[in-house]
Amino acid sequence: MNPYIGHDSQVYGIEEHRLIGGKGDGMRLLEVNNGKGLELTVLLDRNADISRLRYRGINMSYFSPCGYVAPAYYESAGNGWLKSFSAGFLTTCGLQAVGTPCTDNGEELPLHGSIANLPAEQAYWLEENGELVVRAAVKDEIIFAGKLRLDREIRVSLSENAFMIHDRIENTGDRVQPFEILYHMNMGYPLLDEDSVVEIPSADVTPRDAHAAEDIKNWMRMTKPEAGYTERCYYHKFEKEGRASVYQPKLGQGLEITFDPKELDGFVEWKMMGVRDYVLGLECGNCYPDGRDVMRKTGMLKFLEPGEKKEYQVQIRML
Numbered sequence: 001m002n003p004y005i006g007h008d009s010q011v012y013g014i015e016e017h018r019l020i021g022g023k024g025d026g027m028r029l030l031e032v033n034n035g036k037g038l039e040l041t042v043l044l045d046r047n048a049d050i051s052r053l054r055y056r057g058i059n060m061s062y063f064s065p066c067g068y069v070a071p072a073y074y075e076s077a078g079n080g081w082l083k084s085f086s087a088g089f090l091t092t093c094g095l096q097a098v099g100t101p102c103t104d105n106g107e108e109l110p111l112h113g114s115i116a117n118l119p120a121e122q123a124y125w126l127e128e129n130g131e132l133v134v135r136a137a138v139k140d141e142i143i144f145a146g147k148l149r150l151d152r153e154i155r156v157s158l159s160e161n162a163f164m165i166h167d168r169i170e171n172t173g174d175r176v177q178p179f180e181i182l183y184h185m186n187m188g189y190p191l192l193d194e195d196s197v198v199e200i201p202s203a204d205v206t207p208r209d210a211h212a213a214e215d216i217k218n219w220m221r222m223t224k225p226e227a228g229y230t231e232r233c234y235y236h237k238f239e240k241e242g243r244a245s246v247y248q249p250k251l252g253q254g255l256e257i258t259f260d261p262k263e264l265d266g267f268v269e270w271k272m273m274g275v276r277d278y279v280l281g282l283e284c285g286n287c288y289p290d291g292r293d294v295m296r297k298t299g300m301l302k303f304l305e306p307g308e309k310k311e312y313q314v315q316i317r318m319l
Contacts, residue, residue, distance in 0.1 A: 024068025051088035061089035062188025099289025147173035182285030202236035
């Protein structure tokens, strides 16, 4: 008990808010503040993803032109997913599919799956062992088709500027189910500009396509916003620890992402230096975003038996 304060929220805590107006009307937001400079916004109506990330008052993430979009506006056909892609610090892709729309084993799959546009069925938060903890359950289940459940836990430290995302994916159906997940984490201005120092100590870097290959020598170099820029993606392989960081020397701030590359064996660097579409994606996942059909052909597609569970963990630390 701190004798200097009347309520914990004077220093740190979690508050629930609702948006009013626009396409985000009615969405539930959790504003998380650890009292040491780290603030993040958790979207309970969008898979408990993270829309805002700030450190010492400075924005660290990218927020797309479409802004907040409630699940009711989600369009699954073709690339309709982009119309509700707020980006934010974290948009989760999956669970039925990640990446390019495709048909896999007779099943039509949309861009990046639907999990990011599903509200949590249950959610609560508490303070536990020196951390602020958010727990949420999201069901990606369809009649006559795949049934997957995501139990997410976000743990925000009260002693250091770091947080952890821990997910458990369960096959709640009665048949073997392919599943994919990609943690689409998006860095934005002012953390990101042409002076940002990007470090991804990978053992191997592969361009996604011929366009990315043309500029592979500059995969780690950011540029000023360019009109008409076409995205470039690079796939990174790690030997031991999965790690990526962005540091802004003008601010003296940055962040570092760490993960287990044996479990999350598909890391994507999404370099998009467009005007207003200015973002660097540092995305660890259990697949690459080339479509589930391609992952099946390459042998990278993962499966869950009925009742089987799989857990993943990603750590983010402020620099």
